[in-house]
Structures are given as C-alpha cells and as structure tokens.
Amino acid sequence: MKSLKIGIGLLITVLLFLFVPLPYYISSPGAATSIEEFLTVVGGEKDDGELMMVTISQRRATPFWLVESWVTPFTEANLSSRYLYDGESEADYDRRQQLLMDSSQQAAIQYAYELAGKEVTVDFEGIYVSAPIPGSLAANVLKPGDIITAIDGMSFATRTDFLNRVMESDAGDEVELTIERDGEERVVQTLIQPIDQSGDRVGIGIYEPLPVQEITAVPEVDVALTNVGGPSAGMMFTLEIYDQLTPGDLANGKRIAGTGTVDEEGNVGPIGGAWQKIVAAEEEGATVFFVPAGSNYEEALESRDRLDSDIKVVPVKTVEDAIRYLEEMN
Structure with a gap:
C-alpha cells in the first residue's frame, strides 16, 4: 500500500511538472516562410527569388518547458503580463494578434499599390x-x-x-x-x-x-495565411506585393528575410524578438535580414555574432530603404 501511494505521488508530480500551466510564455525562433506561398496578386509576377517573413514560436510555460528554456539557446521565458493587457484573456490576446495581422496586411496593400502606381481605394x-x-x-x-x-x-x-x-x-x-x-x-x-x-x-x-x-485593390490580392498573428510581417508583405506588381525580381534569385511593422505611409516600426527571428532566417539560408533601425538592429547583430553567421543585417526605417538596398544589390 505504501509503495502504491509513493507511485501515485510520483505520477502526480510528473504530471504537474509536464502539464500545469504557469504565468509565463516561452518564446523561441520560429520559421522563415516565403510569402509568395500564401500571397498572390492576381496576374502578378512570381519570381525565383524569395521574400520571407519570419516568426517566433510561443507557448504557455509548464514547469518542464520553463526549465528547458533555461538551457536552450535563443529561448527565453517572460511573465504573461508582458504580452497580456490587464484583464485580457488568452482568447482576447489571440483575437488582438489577428487584428494586428489584418491591419498590417491592409497597410502593406495600401502602400505597395500606391508605390507601384496601381489603383487602390x-x-x-x-x-x-x-x-x-x-x-x-x-x-x-x-x-x-x-x-x-x-x-x-x-x-x-x-x-x-x-x-x-x-x-x-x-x-x-x-x-x-x-x-x-x-x-x-x-x-x-x-x-x-x-x-x-x-x-x-x-x-x-x-x-x-x-x-x-476596407481596402479595394486592382488587381486583387489573395492572402491565405492562418495561425499567425501580430503586425511584424508588414514590411515584408509590402515588399512581396510590390515585387509582384512590378517587373523584375526584387530578390534577384536570393532568399531575403526580414521583419518590421509598416504603416500606410511606408514607415517601418520596431518589433519584438528580432534576436530570435534572425536565427530562423539564417537556418533557412537567407543572405539578407532586414530589421527596423535602432535597438532591433543592435540585438539582431548580437545574435548574428553568436551564430557566427555571414548573413547581412540591414537596418531600415522605411519600405523604400529596403527596396533601394535590393535594387543596388542587384
């Protein structure tokens, strides 16, 4: 009987260690994905080069995941209060992130079409x-x-x-x-x-x-992206839409990754996790990583040095900064 109680106690302890949620989120490098895989301008040109958005993987912590984060490179744990507003539920947070993603797509469409001289209302x-x-x-x-x-x-x-x-x-x-x-x-x-x-x-x-x-663009844009939230892919959305609307291959056959918000005037804003996103970009073979100028650029450089990588980290303040860099590189 005593051994049974000990066994049950150990089982409960293990289950608690593995599955009990803690008030922390664990973040780590996510994936670098070619945007043309899910974004299409009707009648637009898709070229050999790839413009890639980069994500962070995020999960609610358990004791197990929390301990693992302490020893896994480019992984960190933060209190949930860093992400959730006071009184905000996880469902509300997910909804807000989706709204931010939708807003970034709309700003990207608006600015890319205006930049390309196409019709958008x-x-x-x-x-x-x-x-x-x-x-x-x-x-x-x-x-x-x-x-x-x-x-x-x-x-x-x-x-x-x-x-x-x-x-x-x-x-x-x-x-x-x-x-x-x-x-x-x-x-x-x-x-x-x-x-x-x-x-x-x-x-x-x-x-x-x-x-x-409501954005109405001619030609139309079709975006089929699910399970990704937040505004940080806005700049790369803008580059991909502009690339499909205009002649030539903006990436010139290369893999170009980046991160940064965008507004309807083409300004690029700061994001979270640049130091982790460059890891995903490097793993997918990107040769250039665009990042908002300022602290995001500095943290990306530090990670590049830790990776001992030769990926080129390029700070930008506007979408046009990124376009000019690519055109000069080509």
Whole structure:
C-alpha cells in the first residue's frame, strides 16, 4: 500500500511538472516562410527569388518547458503580463494578434499599390479599441471592440489623422467621442490625458488603436495565411506585393528575410524578438535580414555574432530603404 501511494505521488508530480500551466510564455525562433506561398496578386509576377517573413514560436510555460528554456539557446521565458493587457484573456490576446495581422496586411496593400502606381481605394470606418488602459479615464466609457468614428463630431480619414487629432489636444481637454458598439452609435465624453511621465505625449487612454477599413485593390490580392498573428510581417508583405506588381525580381534569385511593422505611409516600426527571428532566417539560408533601425538592429547583430553567421543585417526605417538596398544589390 505504501509503495502504491509513493507511485501515485510520483505520477502526480510528473504530471504537474509536464502539464500545469504557469504565468509565463516561452518564446523561441520560429520559421522563415516565403510569402509568395500564401500571397498572390492576381496576374502578378512570381519570381525565383524569395521574400520571407519570419516568426517566433510561443507557448504557455509548464514547469518542464520553463526549465528547458533555461538551457536552450535563443529561448527565453517572460511573465504573461508582458504580452497580456490587464484583464485580457488568452482568447482576447489571440483575437488582438489577428487584428494586428489584418491591419498590417491592409497597410502593406495600401502602400505597395500606391508605390507601384496601381489603383487602390480605402474605405476608412474608424479606430478599433483593442482595450482601454486600466485606470485611465477612457476605461470608464470605452470597451474592447468599440469603434471610434469621430472626435468632437469630426470624422477622420486615416489612423494617422486620428493620432494627429489627439496629439493636437492638451492634457485635461474634454473630448466627445462618437463610437459604434454592438451595431449602435453612441456619444461619450472623456479627457485627454498624459501617456508618459514627462507629460509631453498625450492620448485618449487606449492600447494599440487599430484602423477599421476596407481596402479595394486592382488587381486583387489573395492572402491565405492562418495561425499567425501580430503586425511584424508588414514590411515584408509590402515588399512581396510590390515585387509582384512590378517587373523584375526584387530578390534577384536570393532568399531575403526580414521583419518590421509598416504603416500606410511606408514607415517601418520596431518589433519584438528580432534576436530570435534572425536565427530562423539564417537556418533557412537567407543572405539578407532586414530589421527596423535602432535597438532591433543592435540585438539582431548580437545574435548574428553568436551564430557566427555571414548573413547581412540591414537596418531600415522605411519600405523604400529596403527596396533601394535590393535594387543596388542587384
């Protein structure tokens, strides 16, 4: 009987070690994938060269995975609070990541078509509230899923227009927000508030304002990508769409990887995990790795040195920086 109890105790301990979720996420290098495998511009040209997006693999930690992360190269554990907003569930987080992916695809289509001189129209509907910041005044009147359509009765044409309108205000200014919630229009009031300790930057008090819009492009773009979220492939989406819309092989037969967000004006923004993504790019034989200038570039260089790789790490601030580099390289 005693040995049976010991055996059951050991079994329970093993099961707990293997399967009990902890408040951590484990991240590690994911995959580098050729974008033309899932993105097609109707009638566009697909060339020998490959423009690749790069991902990070992420999983909820168990005691086993946590211990493994301590000894596995280019792998780390972070508290779930680094990824989840206060009060946000994992399902809400997954939905937010998908919205960020959709938004990055729309910005990529819009800018690539404009850059290539092709027809694209944007039907802008408003700003999606991914979540109000806990403790902010906005948290009293806004909910996740609300769509802001006007400020003080005036609509805005783009996400940038919305941000500029907010930043023109001073902390303490009262604003009237027109919102859509559950298919109904409402009007709520809140105050503009500082969003950093200096007080120089102000905002409404919401996380990641995302554009709600419909993009119509001629020719059409078909994107068949599943189980990948976040905005960090935006720059590479833009390059691939532009490449299919224009003559010639932008990658010149080579494997070109990269990461970075993109907005509707072609600006490239920082992302998380550049130091891990370059590992996936190197493993897939990429010769060039585009990365946002600044801290992302520095961390990618450190990983390149750890890998003892000769992959070329190229910092960019705009999509056009990447295009110029490829054209000069070719």
